[in-house]
Amino acid sequence: MHPQIDLPFGLSLHSYGLMLATGLLLALLLTLREGRRLRIPEDFIYNLAFWAMLSGILGSRLFYVIVHFGDQYSGRPLDLLKIWQGGLVFYGGFIGAVIVSWIYIRRKGYNFWRVADMAVPGVALGLVFGRIGCTMAGCCYGKVCPADFPFPLVFPEWTVGRPGVALYPTQPMSSLNALLLFSILWFVTRKRRVFEGMQTVIFLGYYAITRGLIELLRDRMGDESMYTLLRFSDARLRDHPQWVERTFDKLIAFDTLATDGTTAVLRISESQLVGVLMLVLAVVLFFVLRRRYPLTKAEQ
Numbered sequence: 001m002h003p004q005i006d007l008p009f010g011l012s013l014h015s016y017g018l019m020l021a022t023g024l025l026l027a028l029l030l031t032l033r034e035g036r037r038l039r040i041p042e043d044f045i046y047n048l049a050f051w052a053m054l055s056g057i058l059g060s061r062l063f064y065v066i067v068h069f070g071d072q073y074s075g076r077p078l079d080l081l082k083i084w085q086g087g088l089v090f091y092g093g094f095i096g097a098v099i100v101s102w103i104y105i106r107r108k109g110y111n112f113w114r115v116a117d118m119a120v121p122g123v124a125l126g127l128v129f130g131r132i133g134c135t136m137a138g139c140c141y142g143k144v145c146p147a148d149f150p151f152p153l154v155f156p157e158w159t160v161g162r163p164g165v166a167l168y169p170t171q172p173m174s175s176l177n178a179l180l181l182f183s184i185l186w187f188v189t190r191k192r193r194v195f196e197g198m199q200t201v202i203f204l205g206y207y208a209i210t211r212g213l214i215e216l217l218r219d220r221m222g223d224e225s226m227y228t229l230l231r232f233s234d235a236r237l238r239d240h241p242q243w244v245e246r247t248f249d250k251l252i253a254f255d256t257l258a259t260d261g262t263t264a265v266l267r268i269s270e271s272q273l274v275g276v277l278m279l280v281l282a283v284v285l286f287f288v289l290r291r292r293y294p295l296t297k298a299e300q
Contacts, residue, residue: 059096
């Protein structure tokens with residue numbers, strides 16, 4: 001948990017930026033290797049990687065700034081540039097990179113889904129190191145965990161996390177989750193594709209579900225906005241408010257369900273909302289791409 005790594009001659013590196021750069025480099029090397037297998041030229045991959053990385057970083061920062069501009073950046077415009085202090089949202093970067101990559105790939109005449117399948121294992125591997133950077137910097141921290149939780153995470157005062165309190169280890173959990181996703185994409189399904197885009201569909205569906213579950217343990221105070229998904233009130237709540245607590249006590253603990261005894265409000269974070277949309281997209285793409293772009297054994 002060192003936001004800065006000291007170097008000789010009084011120099012230092014921000015650990016978050018170092019891990020992010022490491023993840024991007026490994027993602028590129030992995031994509032080049034897969035590109036050779038799929039017979040996609042290296043110069044095309046290098047150019048695509050440049051635009052995808054640039055748009056991904058800008059998109060992830062823009063998503064965060066739009067959500068938090070009023071409370072964090074109003075009157076402090078220079079803070080917009082301090083990405084080493086955190087403030088990069090994966091979903092924003094993913095959306096930005098996909099839009100720019102789609103434009104570039106179509107202009108060059110390649111099948112977008114074939115190229116996407118080539119790239120997503122590297123994206124998953126890059127996420128592993130990105131979340132290690134989150135751990136070292138202290139951002140994206142979890143909620144306070146129970147005393148008997150076996151693997152708590154306690155941040156020191158010099159990180160941007162919540163110091164001196166036992167928290168759920170959401171950053172290491174996210175890193176291990178991304179490592180499992182990478183393992184599935186690289187070792188299990190990579191040479192077993194039955195249609196163009198299958199790797200991409202697996203990535204979207206898996207990440208949407210698991211990220212949504214980890215979000216239940218995230219401390220979203222001042223980090224993400226909560227949106228009301230469902231509001232209901234009836235006689236059972238007015239006459240028996242304890243019914244809500246017995247039925248939804250876990251959701252209440254996760255700040256997903258709030259109640260004042262007469263009205264229950266089901267809430268969802270912005271990341272969970274995007275994750276739901278991503279999961280719906282994955283299901284739709286599964287049926288569309290399986291029918292439109294089937295692969296033979298020779299093409300896999």
